[in-house]
Amino acid sequence: MNASAADSGAAGAVASPRVGLFVTCLANIYRPNVGLAAVALLEKAGCTVEVPMTQTCCGQPSYNNGDLDGAAKTARQTIEAFEDFDYVVAPSGSCGGMLRDFPRLFASEPGWQHRAQALADKTYELISFLTDIRGMTSVDAAYPHRVTYHDSCHGLRALGIKEQPRRLLATVRGLELAELADSEICCGFGGTFCVKYPEISGRMVADKAGAINATEAEVLLGGDLGCLLNIAGRFGREGGRVRVYHVAEVLAGMADVPGLGDPRQPKGGS
């Protein structure tokens, strides 16, 4: 079966929309494979993908640390880079959610607020975009492993992402999903929180790792690299055997490289 980029799609879906990929800082620096997987999935869903070179950060470090002017500066950069696309898609509920929050930064600048709103209205997190907007119902990938899934807080609560990744994962050949107890409880990453309050953050991620171990899954999947780096870091310290991937890597059939924090293969990956 081929990946079904819905021919019918959701109501009003453009035949071949121009999608701007908002890579996110963490995918750009830590995990280019996630960006490539996102491109592959979007292309399978019938999109024309472009990656504007003027994109940088979503501005959350400033926004969540009280520097709203700084966040607005970064936001302008992002708005200018992406406002010409039909859609903006990010492989992260957290950064995607931030783009949706942009209008709040321009309460006293109507012109920019208008542009921010227009951008917010067409911004999506990758997996929910594939299912909800492009009507994707299955993928063409095999992954014969027992996996579990962590619902990252921002995707879950700000964007309502819960069923979408599970629906697509159910169509991956050989994949067995073991649900995680407390999958909706924060892993303790929280952006700069994890370095401002490392002891509290450390307890939270240790609890999360414990819950993951209890599922006896071989692999942890999730939709946000911040959380995944935190959890993979914990497994690294514990010497655990659970490997960690972004869900897009599995859905695109591109999880053939070492997981986050795994030893590198002698001759380099993909």
Next chain:
Amino acid sequence: MEPLSHAFKERSVWALQDETLQVALNRAKDGFAVKRAKAVDALPEFEALRDRAVAIKNHTLENLDHYLERYADAVERSGGKVHWASSAEDARRIVVDICRASGARMITKGKSMVGEEVGVNGALEEAGFEVVETDLGEYIIQLAHEPPSHIIVPAVHKTRGQIAELFHQNHEKYGLTRKLAEVPEMVNEARQVLRDKYLAADVGITGANFLIAESGTSVIVTNEGNGDLTCSLPKVHIVTAGIEKVVPSAEDASTLLRLLGRSATGQDMTTYTTFTTGPKRPGDTDGPEEYHVVLIDNGRTTMLGDQFREMLRCIRCGACMNHCPVYGAIGGHAYGWVYPGPMGSVLTPLAVGLKEAGNLPNACTLNGHCAEVCPVRIPLPDLLRTLRHREYQLRLGLKPMRWGLAAWVWFTTHPRIYRLGTRVQARMLALLAGRKGRFRRMPLAGSWFRGGRDLPAPQGETFMAVWQRRQRGRK
């Protein structure tokens, strides 16, 4: 109470290392969340109720002066007396004066968070009164000389063993010398001690969950019935309440009551819901001879006028802390003042200042679970972020953080340099990590590792670099 919020970091680390506390917290952990979820699932109109509650609260806050006047008039009509306290000192003074004037010696108290907020107990004890908390949890922490660690379960941080020990030490003077092990035995013994206190008390002080404007009625909910005895047995009853507790009608109070029990403990209704209006009337068989209400502002009108107005919708149900992973890890005392968890992280800096309590709004991952469960839909993470903004504007945060943020903003507005910089970073980190694919430690990044975790290494190339190469290849 003297705030200790400035020491949040140290206190949170102690809490994490306190094994007894961790036992108590773990035992409590999921209980409330699971019970709430069940109660909410069983009530299809829960979301609609929340909307109504928000509307009721917003309407009341918009017309707060009107409803407070109506409430005060109704109290006076029913023979009670209303006292206005603009500050914590005022409130303490008023309560002490009433007790003195009535010639009291013994005072019983129902659970009251605003009482903790303004420090009623300390003031009364200083003035020479004997004060006894009658809510079991409050009684326990009173014996332990500790502040509450949760707004509805004040002694949630105590283990059964610790409570048995406290009772053993403190009940000897009543001739109760047996060391107890089981919860029902302990509850019985506390009841036995408290019964005599109820009968001997000259003044009973309670809080209020709601004040009903149309009738001048105050409403309290309890599970132990201690509130009833506290307000009806002594000859003087004092209600202490924040001004935001007023609601227009009994109908409105009942809407909020349906949310309160479910959100707090997963109960459809608490065991007791007590309505009191004025003193004993001619012909009444019981009730106090004097009925006083102390309406406390203590910063609330300031909140009414600024970005924190929504916080005044709070009905003190505790759901936000029951669902907060930070609270779950460290408990309530680390927060260093009266109100812990998410609601406390908003209220404490507003009450004691950001200089004292600046850590509280920052010690949050903004995961949003609190706002998801808050029955009156208070956007707690947004309010915490607003406090961070205030802190930033006041330049109260750490300097290196400020510099770091400024540098980051510059970086993100210069895309070519951003691309180059990230490229160098990805490459360097990958090289340094080598085969292992992760770091055990790294200079300048100690905080990450203090969380008991390694740092995964990047793959080596940035996505942008890979993409640019791929585009060139395609052409």
